[in-house]
Amino acid sequence: MASLSKLPRGLSLYRGRYRVRMDHEGRTVALGMFDTLGDAKAALNIARADVARGLFVPPAERRAVRKAQGERAAAASMTLRQWSEQWLVALGGWCFLPRGGPVAGWAAPGGCAYGADISTAG
Template structure:
């Protein structure tokens, strides 16, 4: 019975396949499992050639780099809409956060942000794009006060959108390490003063909300911020 050919150093037979290993700089590296001896020899020759040329990278490092790239790509695929849902869910789970506030935030984002910016990846969102969106909002006529110079929507969007993006930066979601939010549009009066007094400030709206019975609190921020 003929004796099996001696395998090259670095190649062993394991469960019907050829396992290839190579020692480099005092460490043994697994190069992989191959179906044929020809493929195993080729892998070993390539690795040895790379080692001679000082270009050898252990397969484990290749795998780690690929995994890191996959994680990075997955993180940077998060859209503004997806982060919006994660952020709002986090606020809803915070017992110290008013439910009325969360509902008003959700309404502002749904009605004035997501349709235009929702499908943009956080990693691709720019200061210029947000500034353009805010300018478009500010240019729309007021639905409640036809003929008014401003509609009062953009300043409310600024409050919510800035908070959401700041939270994304803090959590490093979507690969965001920083975001330069554009200069906020000046909050100008939508209608002139009348005998009923000035439009309520954000602090007054908050005070009104907290003064209402629990079951009616949601009405105040909805009326104030969502018209």
């Protein structure tokens, strides 16, 4: 392991691992913790090169964007059950009777209330 006084600016030894930080737009940005000095130096050099090219995005901002995209995708996604319920309703009033009631399964128009006799419906 390297001595603390000989580490490049932006690297520090913390609990036996190398912490990489960098100043960007007036804020200190944490780039990560690394087991080896070589990995830590590589991460710092890559981040500095991205800053020089104008491509650097702090990890916290990347995580926030990724989280927002995941939330949007989850909200926009529809399960097969949800899709099929909408489709059957659009066909003419079919509905799904959930488990736990006296009858469970798809019911034809007119048989959508609990306790309704769906064997003669529709």
